Amino acid sequence: MSDVERRSETILLVEDNPDDVELTLRALRKEGLLAEVVVAHDGVEALDYLFARGEHAGRDPRRHPAVVLLDLKMPRIDGLEVLRRLRSDDRTRLLPVVVLTCSREERDLKDSYSLGANSYIRKPVDFDRFREAVRQLGVYWLTLNEAPPAVA
Numbered sequence: 240m241s242d243v244e245r246r247s248e249t250i251l252l253v254e255d256n257p258d259d260v261e262l263t264l265r266a267l268r269k270e271g272l273l274a275e276v277v278v279a280h281d282g283v284e285a286l287d288y289l290f291a292r293g294e295h296a297g298r299d300p301r302r303h304p305a306v307v308l309l310d311l312k313m314p315r316i317d318g319l320e321v322l323r324r325l326r327s328d329d330r331t332r333l334l335p336v337v338v339l340t341c342s343r344e345e346r347d348l349k350d351s352y353s354l355g356a357n358s359y360i361r362k363p364v365d366f367d368r369f370r371e372a373v374r375q376l377g378v379y380w381l382t383l384n385e386a387p388p389a390v391a
Contacts, residue, residue, distance in 0.1 A: 248275065248305055248381060249275040249276070249277060249302075249304040249305060250267075250275070250276045250277070250304055250305060250306055250307075250308060250377075250380075250381075251276075251277050251279060251285065251288060251289070251304040251306075251307045251308070252264075252276055252277070252278050252279070252308045253278075253279045253281075253282065253284075253285040253307060253308065253309045253310055253313070253318065253321065254278065254279075254280070254308070254310045254313075254339075255280050255281055255310065255312075255313040255314060256310070259310070259362065260278055260280075262366065262369060263276075263308070263339075263373060264276060265370075266366075266369060266370040266372075266373035266374065267373055267377060269370060270370070270373065270374040270377060270378075277304065280313075281313045281314050281315045281316060282313055282315055282316025282317060282318065282320055282321040283315045283316050285307070285309070285316075285321050286316065286321060286324060289303070289307075289325065289331055289334075290328075290330075290331075300330065301330075303331070303334050304334075305335070305380055305381050305384075305386065306335045306336070306337055306376075306380035306381070306384075307325075307334060307335065307336045307337070308337050308339045308376070309321060309322065309336055309337065309338050309339065309340075309356075310338075310339060310340050311338060311340045311342050311347055311351070312340070312341070312342060318338065318340070318351075319347070319350050319351065319354060322336060322338075322351065322354040322355065322356060323354050325355075326354055326355040332355075333387040335357050335380060335384065335386065336355070336356050336357055337356070337357060337358040337359075337360060337376060337380070338351045338356045338358065338359045338360065339360050339362060339376075340359075340360075340361065340362060341361065341362050342361070343361065360372060360376070
Protein backbone atom coordinates (compact mmCIF):
# COMPACT_ATOMS: atom_id res chain seq x y z
CA MET A 240 0.00 0.00 0.00
CA SER A 241 1.41 3.42 -0.94
CA ASP A 242 1.95 6.28 1.49
CA VAL A 243 -0.96 8.09 -0.14
CA GLU A 244 -3.52 5.32 0.39
CA ARG A 245 -3.77 4.57 4.08
CA ARG A 246 -7.39 3.53 4.37
CA SER A 247 -7.89 -0.12 5.12
CA GLU A 248 -10.93 -2.31 4.75
CA THR A 249 -11.23 -2.41 8.50
CA ILE A 250 -14.27 -1.55 10.55
CA LEU A 251 -13.72 -0.26 14.04
CA LEU A 252 -16.70 -1.35 16.12
CA VAL A 253 -16.89 0.58 19.38
CA GLU A 254 -19.42 -1.27 21.50
CA ASP A 255 -19.49 -2.28 25.17
CA ASN A 256 -22.43 -4.71 24.98
CA PRO A 257 -21.13 -8.22 24.11
CA ASP A 258 -24.52 -9.24 22.67
CA ASP A 259 -24.51 -6.26 20.29
CA VAL A 260 -20.91 -7.02 19.29
CA GLU A 261 -21.88 -10.60 18.46
CA LEU A 262 -25.01 -9.52 16.57
CA THR A 263 -23.02 -7.02 14.51
CA LEU A 264 -20.32 -9.58 13.70
CA ARG A 265 -22.95 -12.20 12.77
CA ALA A 266 -24.77 -9.72 10.54
CA LEU A 267 -21.54 -8.75 8.76
CA ARG A 268 -20.57 -12.41 8.28
CA LYS A 269 -24.03 -13.36 6.97
CA GLU A 270 -23.80 -10.60 4.40
CA GLY A 271 -20.23 -11.50 3.39
CA LEU A 272 -18.98 -8.07 4.47
CA LEU A 273 -16.62 -9.17 7.18
CA ALA A 274 -13.33 -7.63 6.21
CA GLU A 275 -11.42 -7.05 9.42
CA VAL A 276 -13.43 -5.89 12.40
CA VAL A 277 -11.57 -4.46 15.35
CA VAL A 278 -13.70 -4.29 18.48
CA ALA A 279 -13.12 -1.64 21.12
CA HIS A 280 -15.20 -2.17 24.25
CA ASP A 281 -15.21 1.48 25.33
CA GLY A 282 -14.05 4.90 24.28
CA VAL A 283 -10.59 4.51 25.80
CA GLU A 284 -9.90 1.39 23.73
CA ALA A 285 -11.22 3.13 20.60
CA LEU A 286 -8.96 6.15 21.06
CA ASP A 287 -5.97 3.93 21.87
CA TYR A 288 -6.56 2.02 18.62
CA LEU A 289 -7.05 5.11 16.46
CA PHE A 290 -4.09 7.00 17.90
CA ALA A 291 -1.83 3.90 18.23
CA ARG A 292 -1.44 4.10 22.01
CA GLY A 293 -1.48 1.55 24.81
CA GLU A 294 -1.81 -2.03 23.53
CA HIS A 295 -2.01 -0.64 19.97
CA ALA A 296 1.27 1.31 20.22
CA GLY A 297 2.86 -0.68 17.37
CA ARG A 298 0.02 -0.03 14.93
CA ASP A 299 0.51 2.48 12.11
CA PRO A 300 -1.78 5.38 13.17
CA ARG A 301 -2.00 6.54 9.54
CA ARG A 302 -3.95 3.39 8.60
CA HIS A 303 -7.49 4.39 9.39
CA PRO A 304 -10.48 2.08 9.33
CA ALA A 305 -12.93 2.50 6.48
CA VAL A 306 -15.56 3.44 9.07
CA VAL A 307 -16.05 3.64 12.82
CA LEU A 308 -19.32 2.21 14.15
CA LEU A 309 -19.71 4.06 17.42
CA ASP A 310 -22.04 3.34 20.31
CA LEU A 311 -22.81 6.29 22.58
CA LYS A 312 -23.50 4.87 26.02
CA MET A 313 -20.22 3.31 27.19
CA PRO A 314 -18.07 3.22 30.31
CA ARG A 315 -14.92 5.30 30.86
CA ILE A 316 -15.29 7.56 27.80
CA ASP A 317 -18.66 7.74 26.05
CA GLY A 318 -19.22 7.89 22.31
CA LEU A 319 -19.86 11.62 22.17
CA GLU A 320 -16.50 12.32 23.80
CA VAL A 321 -14.80 9.91 21.38
CA LEU A 322 -16.42 11.78 18.49
CA ARG A 323 -15.38 15.14 19.98
CA ARG A 324 -11.75 13.98 20.22
CA LEU A 325 -11.72 12.52 16.71
CA ARG A 326 -13.03 15.73 15.18
CA SER A 327 -10.59 17.90 17.13
CA ASP A 328 -7.52 16.07 15.81
CA ASP A 329 -6.32 16.74 12.25
CA ARG A 330 -5.34 13.07 11.82
CA THR A 331 -8.90 11.81 12.39
CA ARG A 332 -11.05 14.84 11.61
CA LEU A 333 -12.34 13.35 8.35
CA LEU A 334 -12.62 9.73 9.49
CA PRO A 335 -16.10 8.38 8.69
CA VAL A 336 -18.04 7.81 11.92
CA VAL A 337 -21.47 6.20 12.07
CA VAL A 338 -23.24 6.39 15.40
CA LEU A 339 -24.91 3.00 15.91
CA THR A 340 -26.87 3.18 19.13
CA CYS A 341 -29.97 2.15 21.03
CA SER A 342 -30.41 5.70 22.31
CA ARG A 343 -33.78 7.28 21.60
CA GLU A 344 -32.74 10.61 23.13
CA GLU A 345 -33.13 13.52 20.73
CA ARG A 346 -30.23 15.25 22.49
CA ASP A 347 -27.89 12.39 21.50
CA LEU A 348 -29.01 12.71 17.88
CA LYS A 349 -28.41 16.47 17.82
CA ASP A 350 -25.10 16.24 19.68
CA SER A 351 -23.83 13.48 17.38
CA TYR A 352 -24.44 15.54 14.26
CA SER A 353 -23.16 18.72 15.92
CA LEU A 354 -19.91 16.93 16.70
CA GLY A 355 -19.53 15.73 13.11
CA ALA A 356 -21.06 12.25 12.90
CA ASN A 357 -21.51 11.14 9.30
CA SER A 358 -24.63 9.16 10.12
CA TYR A 359 -26.84 8.24 13.09
CA ILE A 360 -28.58 4.88 13.15
CA ARG A 361 -30.78 3.50 15.88
CA LYS A 362 -30.21 -0.22 16.30
CA PRO A 363 -33.30 -2.16 15.33
CA VAL A 364 -34.37 -4.69 17.98
CA ASP A 365 -35.39 -7.36 15.46
CA PHE A 366 -32.35 -9.33 14.16
CA ASP A 367 -33.50 -9.41 10.53
CA ARG A 368 -33.93 -5.63 10.51
CA PHE A 369 -30.62 -5.21 12.33
CA ARG A 370 -28.90 -7.48 9.80
CA GLU A 371 -30.34 -5.45 6.94
CA ALA A 372 -29.17 -2.20 8.55
CA VAL A 373 -25.65 -3.62 8.98
CA ARG A 374 -25.68 -4.94 5.40
CA GLN A 375 -26.53 -1.50 4.07
CA LEU A 376 -23.89 0.09 6.29
CA GLY A 377 -21.26 -2.34 5.06
CA VAL A 378 -22.14 -1.99 1.40
CA TYR A 379 -22.14 1.79 1.58
CA TRP A 380 -19.04 2.39 3.71
CA LEU A 381 -16.89 -0.46 2.38
CA THR A 382 -17.76 -0.44 -1.31
CA LEU A 383 -19.58 2.73 -2.38
CA ASN A 384 -18.20 5.54 -0.27
CA GLU A 385 -15.16 7.46 -1.48
CA ALA A 386 -13.03 8.06 1.60
CA PRO A 387 -11.36 11.42 2.14
CA PRO A 388 -7.59 11.53 1.64
CA ALA A 389 -5.56 10.53 4.67
CA VAL A 390 -3.74 13.18 6.65
CA ALA A 391 -0.10 12.38 7.31
